[in-house]
Amino acid sequence: MTKRNVQKRFAGALMLLLSCLYPFISTAQQRPEMADILRSNGKIYIVVLVICTIFVGIIITLFYLERRIKKLENNQSDITSPNQIS
Amino acid sequence: MRQSWWKILCVILLCFVLIGGLLLPVPEKFILNETIRNIYFHVPMWFGMMILFTISLVYAIRYMRFNQLKDDVYSVQFINVGLIYGVLGLVTGMEWAKYTWGTAWSNDPKQLASALSMLIYFAYIVLRGALPDYDKRARIAAVYNVFAFALMIPLLFILPRLTDSLHPGNGGNPGFNTKDMAPELRPVFYTAVLGWTLLGTWVATLLIRIKLIEYKNILND
Numbered sequence: 677m678t679k680r681n682v683q684k685r686f687a688g689a690l691m692l693l694l695s696c697l698y699p700f701i702s703t704a705q706q707r708p709e710m711a712d713i714l715r716s717n718g719k720i721y722i723v724v725l726v727i728c729t730i731f732v733g734i735i736i737t738l739f740y741l742e743r744r745i746k747k748l749e750n751n752q753s754d755i756t757s758p759n760q761i762s
Numbered sequence: 763m764r765q766s767w768w769k770i771l772c773v774i775l776l777c778f779v780l781i782g783g784l785l786l787p788v789p790e791k792f793i794l795n796e797t798i799r800n801i802y803f804h805v806p807m808w809f810g811m812m813i814l815f816t817i818s819l820v821y822a823i824r825y826m827r828f829n830q831l832k833d834d835v836y837s838v839q840f841i842n843v844g845l846i847y848g849v850l851g852l853v854t855g856m857e858w859a860k861y862t863w864g865t866a867w868s869n870d871p872k873q874l875a876s877a878l879s880m881l882i883y884f885a886y887i888v889l890r891g892a893l894p895d896y897d898k899r900a901r902i903a904a905v906y907n908v909f910a911f912a913l914m915i916p917l918l919f920i921l922p923r924l925t926d927s928l929h930p931g932n933g934g935n936p937g938f939n940t941k942d943m944a945p946e947l948r949p950v951f952y953t954a955v956l957g958w959t960l961l962g963t964w965v966a967t968l969l970i971r972i973k974l975i976e977y978k979n980i981l982n983d
Contacts, residue, residue, distance in 0.1 A: 714861060715861060717796070718795040718796040719794075719795040719796050719797045719861055719862075720795075720796040720797075720799075722796075722797045722800065722857065722858060722861050722862075723784070723796060723797060723799045723800055723803070725857050726800050726803050726804055726854040726857055726858060727780070727803055729850065729853055729854050729857065730803055730807070730850050730854065733846060733849070733850040733853075734961075737846055737965055741965075741968055741969070741972070744969075744972050745972060748972060748975055748976065
């Protein structure tokens, strides 16, 4: 018997075992487990989400400020341009 | 305006709010669980918005009294930052509501009233954009500002009390309130209100400085 055949048989046996155990595994839990990270750990991730939202808001405000200041700098540049000095 | 001690204070207060708000003990409640900590982030947005709108009102009244265009610049920038806070308050409130009240928008009286008062202030910005003349714009905006503020008070503090609201502390007489904020929440909460308001004022002063440079020629007349 080749090595590959042994591996195939072992994998098959494992799958059979798991498929037999599967009903017991699934009934061990009261309800089907779905992805629900936001409600895990006492819903702490809602707080994280809220803090991140506020952070993003502040960052957007910063970008807006940056744009306004850049516009001011461009308007000033036709009086004293740094390129002309260098 | 150029003094910086209050900006350092703002950073220290907000550091305390972020660390203390996430780590200090809070009341253990069903449904709310840890989301009770949002009281340090969602609620100060609204408090900050109202304080910024109040400052804006003071400058609007000053403009009507002294006719200085500078006061109008102050007034509008405080409203701009107040609106940013309002939008953040609304979005964070919807995120919080999704996982505690079940839906993001449940037509709660306070949700509707805050959305309405924000629409009134957005109309202020639109109204300003529609008037090209500086002095006329400043005067009409100042008058509208007083009306908007006078509308915001009943919308946020009186109407939600007349019916039942999902927001704790609303509905019924506040004098007999059994759902007052727990004492252990108060120190961080008041710090948060002060810190977030100072941050808003900081942003507003930056916007005012930009606007004053833009209007340099008009203001010097």
